Amino acid sequence: MPLIVCALFWAIYPDFARAAELITLRYGQNAASAGSLSSLPLTVAERKGFFTREGLNLVVVPIPGGTDRIVAALDKGEIDTGKNATPYLIQAVLKGSDAVAIIAQTTNPVYSLIVRPEIKGFADLKGKVLGLSTPGDTITLSALRLLAHNKIKPADFQAKAVVGTSARFDCLKSGECAAVPMGQPEDLGAIRDGYPRLGFTYEAGADLIFNVDMTRRAWGEKNRDALVRFVRAFAASYEYMNDPKNRAELTNIVKESLKVSDEIAREIFSPYTQPDKNVLPKRGELNLKAFNQVLALMGEAGVIPTPVMPADRFVDLHYLKMAGIQ
Missing domain, CATH: 3.40.190.10 (Periplasmic binding protein-like II)
Incomplete structure (x- = not known):
């Protein structure tokens, strides 16, 4: 009898069953950027159900006080993954952080x-x-x-x-x-x-990587499957955003997120549709040449020691490769 009751329960409440099977990932992002244009890949992935499709329950954790604190939250184990500006990741790693970039975020936002x-x-x-x-x-x-x-x-x-x-x-x-x-x-x-x-x-030049998603190397080694799913979900978001068929829907998302008019939303999203602007990665790939360009500019500015270390000191391509992306 109990087996019949359980079977009926899961049949009646399939969403509860799926939720029970999801892997929870805590994702940190700057509290000030929630709902902003820089969060568009996350917004799209959530709206289109890409995380759920990969068996993930992504819990967004707002981190107040600036992007440098996102690496600190990662190092403390308060989050499992997080979005950060590339230079802050680099500076944290040079100070001993175990953080590592695993997928590109917005590569060259429009300023x-x-x-x-x-x-x-x-x-x-x-x-x-x-x-x-x-x-x-x-x-x-x-x-x-x-x-x-x-x-x-x-x-x-x-x-x-x-x-x-x-x-x-x-x-x-x-x-x-x-x-x-x-x-x-x-x-x-x-x-x-x-x-x-x-x-x-x-x-x-549109040859930089402004933002990356990161994790801790040690944590990643123990949770590879979850991170590969995470990478695939974001890759699906970038593919969706880069598909010309979805421009009208994405322009509407920009309009809703930023609370702007149709005309301004179209103007804002226009560079995203132009390949030479390189605003978005195609599927989240980490371009090591672009990463090295950021390192070189930081070295020239005197904010990190020279000669600068190569990109692979700060990047782990395993997850992109396991996801079949890079």
């Missing part, structure tokens, strides 16, 4: 160099204060590359560390900063308010 109305060209930035992010941050590194591409060297201006797009815009509006890098959609709002765009960071 605009927004300037005050009186700035008419790059030459006008000489002798001015520029509000960048922290030294070694990918936003700072890509902005410096754009400036160098236009013959503006670090000695030509004064850099001020200002963390966060909204804080940098405040610096610009106050007149303290002459130029700042801004992400989407805030850059479009600044332009509407009369602050011109001098250029996009990708104009100096």
Whole structure:
């Protein structure tokens, strides 16, 4: 009799049965980026059920206080995986962290160099204060590359560390900063308010890896199956986002997530559809040449020792290979 009751229970409640079989992974991300454009791959994967399809119960753990704290949470065992800006992973590993990148996230997000109305060209930035992010941050590194591409060297201006797009815009509006890098959609709002765009960071090269998903090497060795499923789920999200057939749906997700109009959503998502912008990986592949480029720029900026270590010190391709992606 009890066997019949159990069989009836699982037949009536199949979702409960599936949930009981799911592997739980705790996924850390910057609390400030929840629902933002940088979370689009996660949002798509959750909406399309890619984690559940892989037998995963992904529990998103918001980490307050900045991306450097995500590695700290990983090292403490408070999360199993997490998204982080590549430079923060590199700096943590050089200080002894067991963290390692296992899949690429957004590779080259769109940042605009927004300037005050009186700035008419790059030459006008000489002798001015520029509000960048922290030294070694990918936003700072890509902005410096754009400036160098236009013959503006670090000695030509004064850099001020200002963390966060909204804080940098405040610096610009106050007149303290002459130029700042801004992400989407805030850059479009600044332009509407009369602050011109001098250029996009990708104009100096779209060959970096801004963000990665990571785990601890030791934990990963013991939980390979779960991480391969995790990698496959995100790979499916990137494939879905890169498929032209899904552009209308994705534009709508951007509209809903950022609470913007159809027109702005289409403008924001447009670079994602252009292969030369390299905003997204095709399937989450980790391009070691691009990773080495980040290391080289960090070395040139003096934020890590030189000569810099190779990318494979910070990357583990086993999970991508086991998932048949790389």
